[in-house]
Amino acid sequence: xxxxxxxxxxxxxxxxxxxxxxxxxxxxxxxxxxxxxxxxxxxxxxxxxxxxxxxxxxxxxxxxxxxxxxxxxxxxxxxxxxxxxxxxxxxxxxxxxxxxxxxxxxxxxxxxxxxxxxxxxxxxxxxxxxxxxxxxxxxxxxxxxxxxxxxxxxxxxxxxxxxxxxxxxxxxxxxxxxxxxxxxxxxxxxxxxxxxxxxxxxxxxxxxxxxxxxxxxxxxxxxxxxxxxxxxxxxxxxxxxxxxxxxxxxxx
Amino acid sequence: xxxxxxxxxxxxxxxxxxxxxxxxxxxxxxxxxxxxxxxxxxxxxxxxxxxxxxxxxxxxxxxxxxxxxxxxxxxxxxxxxxxxxxxxxxxxxxxxxxxxxxxxxxxxxxxxxxxxxxxxxxxxxxxxxxxxxxxxxxxxxxxxxxxxxxxxxxxxxxxxxxxxxxxxxxxxxxxxxxxxxxxxxxxxxxxxxxxxxxxxxxxxxxxxxxxxxxxxxxxxxxxxxxxxxxxxxxxxxxxxxxxxxxxxxxxxxxxxxxxxxxxxxxxxxxxxxxxxxxxxxxxxxxxxxxxxxxxxxxxxxxxxxxxxxxxxxxxxxxxxxxxxxxxxxxxxxxxxxxxxxxxxxxxxxxxxxxxxxxxxxxxxxxxxxxxxxxxxxxxxxxxxxxxxxxxxxxxxxxxxxxxxxxxxxxxxxxxxxxxxxxxxxxxxxxxxxxxxxxxxxxxxxxxxxxxxxxxxxxxxxxxxxxxxxxxxxxxxxxxxxxxxxxxxxxxxxxxxx
Numbered sequence: 001x002x003x004x005x006x007x008x009x010x011x012x013x014x015x016x017x018x019x020x021x022x023x024x025x026x027x028x029x030x031x032x033x034x035x036x037x038x039x040x041x042x043x044x045x046x047x048x049x050x051x052x053x054x055x056x057x058x059x060x061x062x063x064x065x066x067x068x069x070x071x072x073x074x075x076x077x078x079x080x081x082x083x084x085x086x087x088x089x090x091x092x093x094x095x096x097x098x099x100x101x102x103x104x105x106x107x108x109x110x111x112x113x114x115x116x117x118x119x120x121x122x123x124x125x126x127x128x129x130x131x132x133x134x135x136x137x138x139x140x141x142x143x144x145x146x147x148x149x150x151x152x153x154x155x156x157x158x159x160x161x162x163x164x165x166x167x168x169x170x171x172x173x174x175x176x177x178x179x180x181x182x183x184x185x186x187x188x189x190x191x192x193x194x195x196x197x198x199x200x201x202x203x204x205x206x207x208x209x210x211x212x213x214x215x216x217x218x219x220x221x222x223x224x225x226x227x228x229x230x231x232x233x234x235x236x237x238x239x240x241x242x243x244x245x246x247x248x249x250x251x252x
Numbered sequence: 253x254x255x256x257x258x259x260x261x262x263x264x265x266x267x268x269x270x271x272x273x274x275x276x277x278x279x280x281x282x283x284x285x286x287x288x289x290x291x292x293x294x295x296x297x298x299x300x301x302x303x304x305x306x307x308x309x310x311x312x313x314x315x316x317x318x319x320x321x322x323x324x325x326x327x328x329x330x331x332x333x334x335x336x337x338x339x340x341x342x343x344x345x346x347x348x349x350x351x352x353x354x355x356x357x358x359x360x361x362x363x364x365x366x367x368x369x370x371x372x373x374x375x376x377x378x379x380x381x382x383x384x385x386x387x388x389x390x391x392x393x394x395x396x397x398x399x400x401x402x403x404x405x406x407x408x409x410x411x412x413x414x415x416x417x418x419x420x421x422x423x424x425x426x427x428x429x430x431x432x433x434x435x436x437x438x439x440x441x442x443x444x445x446x447x448x449x450x451x452x453x454x455x456x457x458x459x460x461x462x463x464x465x466x467x468x469x470x471x472x473x474x475x476x477x478x479x480x481x482x483x484x485x486x487x488x489x490x491x492x493x494x495x496x497x498x499x500x501x502x503x504x505x506x507x508x509x510x511x512x513x514x515x516x517x518x519x520x521x522x523x524x525x526x527x528x529x530x531x532x533x534x535x536x537x538x539x540x541x542x543x544x545x546x547x548x549x550x551x552x553x554x555x556x557x558x559x560x561x562x563x564x565x566x567x568x569x570x571x572x573x574x575x576x577x578x579x580x581x582x583x584x585x586x587x588x589x590x591x592x593x594x595x596x597x598x599x600x601x602x603x604x605x606x607x608x609x610x611x612x613x614x615x616x617x618x619x620x621x622x623x624x625x626x627x628x629x630x631x632x633x634x635x636x637x638x639x640x641x642x643x644x645x646x647x648x649x650x651x652x653x654x655x656x657x658x659x660x661x662x663x664x665x666x667x668x669x670x671x672x673x674x675x676x677x678x679x680x681x682x683x684x685x686x687x688x689x690x691x692x693x694x695x696x697x698x699x700x701x702x703x704x705x706x707x708x709x710x711x712x713x714x715x716x717x718x719x720x721x722x723x724x725x726x727x728x729x730x731x732x733x734x735x736x737x738x739x740x741x742x743x744x745x746x747x748x749x
Contacts, residue, residue: 032394034345034387042292045322045347053396072295095284095291097299135284142282144303 025081026060028053030069037067039091044072044098054080059116064088064123072098073153076111084123084169092153094131096139099153105180106150107157117158118165125155127174129199154180161185166192177202177227181209189214189240196221206232214240219248226250275329276310278303280319287317292343294322304330309368314338314375322348323412326363326371334375334428342379342412342433346388346397349412357409358435359416369417370424379414381434382457388434408460411435417443426450432457437481441467442495448472453479456510456607462487463507468495468522477505482608485509485534488527489519490550493581496523503530509537510603510610513562516552517545517673521581524552531559538603538610540567541595544588545673547574549581555588562595564602566610567675568642569593569622573630573690575669583630591638599645613676618648618707620675621683626690627669628716634693646684646703646729653680655709662715662741665689682739685711685727688720695721701737703729711737719745 033050035043047062051074054060059079066087072095076082084090092108093099099106108125111117119125136152139145155171156179158164164187171178172195179194181187187209194203194217203219205227206212212232217240219225225242228235228250235250242248283300285293297312301324304310309329316337322345326332334340342360343349351358360379363369371377388406391397399406411434417423418441429452430437437455440446446469455461463479466472467489479485485507490496497516507513513534516524524544534541541562546552562568569590573583597619603609622642626632655661661682668677681687685701688694694717701711711727714720720743727737740746 033396034347034391040290042345044292046345049347049396095296097284097295139284144283144299 026054026057028060028062030062030064035064035069037065037069039068039070041070042072042093043069044074044093047071047074051075051077051080064090071108073100073107074109075100076109076114076117078114079116081118081120081165082109084119084121084125086122088121088123089126090124091126092128092132092155094128094135096132096135096145096151099151101153101157102159103182104150105157106153107180108153108155110157111161112159113161115162117161117163118167119156119169120165120167121169123169125169125171127153127155127172127178129173129175129196129201132175133199152176154178156180158182158184164188166190168192170195172196173198174201175199177205179203180205181207183208185210187212189217191216193217194219194221194225202227206235208232210234212236214238216240276308277313278310279313279315281315285319287315287319287338289318289320289341291320292322292345292348293319294324294343294348297321298324301325301327301330314340314373321360323350323358323360323362326361326366326369328366329368331370331372331424334371334373334377336374338373338375340375340377342381342384342414344380344383344387346384346391351410352416355416355418355441357416357439358412359414360412361415363417363420365419367420368422369420370426371415371428372424372426374427376429376431377414378431379412379433379457381412381432381461385411385434385458405459408435411458414438417441419443421445423447429453430455433461434458435460436462436465439465439467440469440472441491443469444471446472448474449476451477451479453477453481456480456482459608461608463509465489466497466500467491468497470498472497472500474505475501475503479505480508482510482606484511484515486514487512488516488524490522490524491519493521493549496525496550497527498523498525500527501530502527502532506533508535510606510608511537512539512543513537513541513565515543515545516550517543517547519548520546520550521548521578523550525554527555529555529557533561534565535563536602536606537562537565538601540570540675541565542568542590543570543572543673543675544585545572545574546583546585547572547576547673549578549583551583552585553587557590558592560590560593560595562593564598565595566597566602567620567622568595568597570673570675571624571632571635572673573626573632574671574673575627575630576671585626586633588635589638590636591640593640593642595642597642597644599647616653617676617679618653619645619684621681621685621687623675623681623687624689624691624694625687627667628690630690632691635691636695636697637699638697640699641702642685642700643702643704644684645705646707647705648684648707648709650708655680655682657682657710657713657739657741659741662713681713682709683711683713684709685737688712688714688717690716692717693719695723696725697723699724700726700728706730706732710735710739713739713741714743715741717743720747722748724749
């Protein structure tokens with residue numbers, strides 16, 4: 001009898017520990033959802049399915065291991081983090097109509113009205129900026145697209161989101177400013193690296209945001225790294241530098 | 253008079269020119285689509301359709317090559333034109349498909365509530381459904397997609413078919429080849445004015461691969477098609493008790509099927525009226541060359557079938573009423589004329605070697621007769637069979653399966669009112685040529701029944717029939733000189749000439 005109750009309590013302890021670790025951050029690997037790392041397969045709907053599934057299951061981290069993952073726009077949802085592990089590259093599609101977004105701006109990863117979201121890991125978001133600009137230019141020339149800017153994607157676009165963590169990854173070759181944040185709150189940038197040479201675009205843009213903490217970031221862009229229209233508040237930047245070694249200064 | 257005719261011709265020419273001027277041609281590659289068999293073009297095709305529809309309509313031309321795509325929606329005044337050598341290839345990624353929220357089915361090409369739409373050209377739509385369906389199975393087992401996996405396969409509504417048009421008017425599908433969907437193939441549901449012609453269909457890649465499904469459509473022409481399908485070939489359904497199929501012409505068509513050739517049903521809620529079916533050939537059919545089933549409350553009325561060749565078919569004709577899902581709506585079947593028929597029924601399994609061949613039955617059953625089988629209170633009325641020759645393998649052996657002619661034997665044939673309708677559902681029937689039950693006004697004129705081997709049963713058995721007319725009906729069976737080939741039971745007004 002005693003042994004039985006001991007066993008029961010041991011089992012329930014195990015279950016409890018299991019639940020705890022599950023709540024910390026449940027990891028989902030990309031292949032579970034049929035996402036392919038070959039650089040050729042269009043993974044758009046598979047990544048979206050993964051995000052929707054993790055979101056519906058209460059949240060977790062979608063992990064991409066080494067490889068090239070071709071995709072069009074995906075919509076990030078509450079409690080989901082995308083982790084690009086070392087050597088993993090999320091490659092933006094070079095095709096005009098593969099992108100969606102919010103508020104007249106398209107993006108590789110976009111979110112609206114979500115919370116507890118982020119991107120992390122030692123991998124890369126690749127914007128394929130020149131290729132996508134060239135494809136859009138063709139569509140403009142054919143007359144199928146009137147306003148190119150409505151179709152030109154950024155890498156990350158979050159609107160009206162809260163509790164955002166962007167950590168460690170590289171974002172490169174965005175066709176416009178690499179990361180755009182509108183009306184967001186409680187944001188942490190830690191160790192992110194933005195590399196934009198072609199096209200000539202900025203690193204990060206804020207408007208109407210609150211409580212932004214950025215540290216140890218490196219922004220290598222041909223124009224001003226930071227775009228802020230003065231409508232954001234609570235910005236705290238430390239050791240965020242550009243190639244000249246200058247630290248980025250921000251309004252209070 | 254001649255002047256008027258000339259004027260008419262000129263007007264027609266002018267109209268034709270006007271039409272060709274207003275309907276512009278667009279090349280899908282100009283929208284950035286890649287015919288490399290790899291790029292998923294879903295969003296590009298959707299954008300092209302939207303653009304063309306919003307700008308006055310026209311044709312979207314697919315040049316030779318393989319265009320991979322998932323679900324997109326065709327819109328008013330847009331025709332997809334697939335040039336010879338061009339293929340729309342179904343993506344093998346199940347997540348690339350949409351289950352339409354209204355229709356609750358999945359398809360590569362949807363159109364809902366659109367007018368003047370079409371798919372033309374000698375190109376191919378290849379669903380590549382075998383791989384897609386099996387990929388979906390993997391996702392279901394991983395818990396990523398909910399499906400009860402009844403019969404250990406995903407529900408057919410969760411697997412993409414090639415085409416699903418719903419509530420569309422003026423639909424034209426010409427010349428294309430349709431291949432290998434993961435579910436049904438092409439469905440036209442509550443559409444009006446539908447033309448399907450010169451189509452080739454090869455549809456045997458997964459379970460439920462029908463040839464063509466016409467659901468609750470009016471003014472339909474299907475002609476000059478060749479369809480090879482694992483499931484029913486030319487399939488007419490009625491999903492809605494308030495709708496039905498009406499004014500349908502099916503002509504000059506060939507079908508090969510591991511199920512039924514021409515079928516009304518199985519879902520048969522509303523009506524099937526005013527059909528003309530002319531010059532059709534059905535072969536290798538596991539079930540019936542022709543099945544008309546009203547088991548969910550449908551009214552079947554004014555059906556003319558003229559010209560049927562059926563080779564290697566498990567069964568020739570099966571007319572059946574029942575009460576399965578009718579929720580109180582009462583079925584009826586009347587005024588059916590079937591003429592100029594030549595059919596051969598073999599001893600073996602007609603669809604042997606097919607992918608997804610028909611399920612082996614729980615035996616025993618000797619070869620089944622053609623049949624007209626109503627139910628008590630709901631009689632099949634006024635059916636005429638004219639100019640027919642049915643060659644059956646015969647050879648029914650009473651030691652294998654037996655159904656005699658004694659009242660207990662005939663009354664012992666189950667009614668199976670609520671069952672799925674299938675010619676073989678009653679197991680052994682007491683005739684080798686034709687079995688008729690619960691019917692009024694049945695006429696056979698110039699009909700020849702041939703059994704290749706001696707059979708223990710008579711050719712024709714009727715049970716509870718009022719009005720059975722046999723004019724110039726002949727029987728050939730080895731060693732049967734004195735055999736009575738017609739047996740009537742509870743049958744009134746029998747005329748044999």
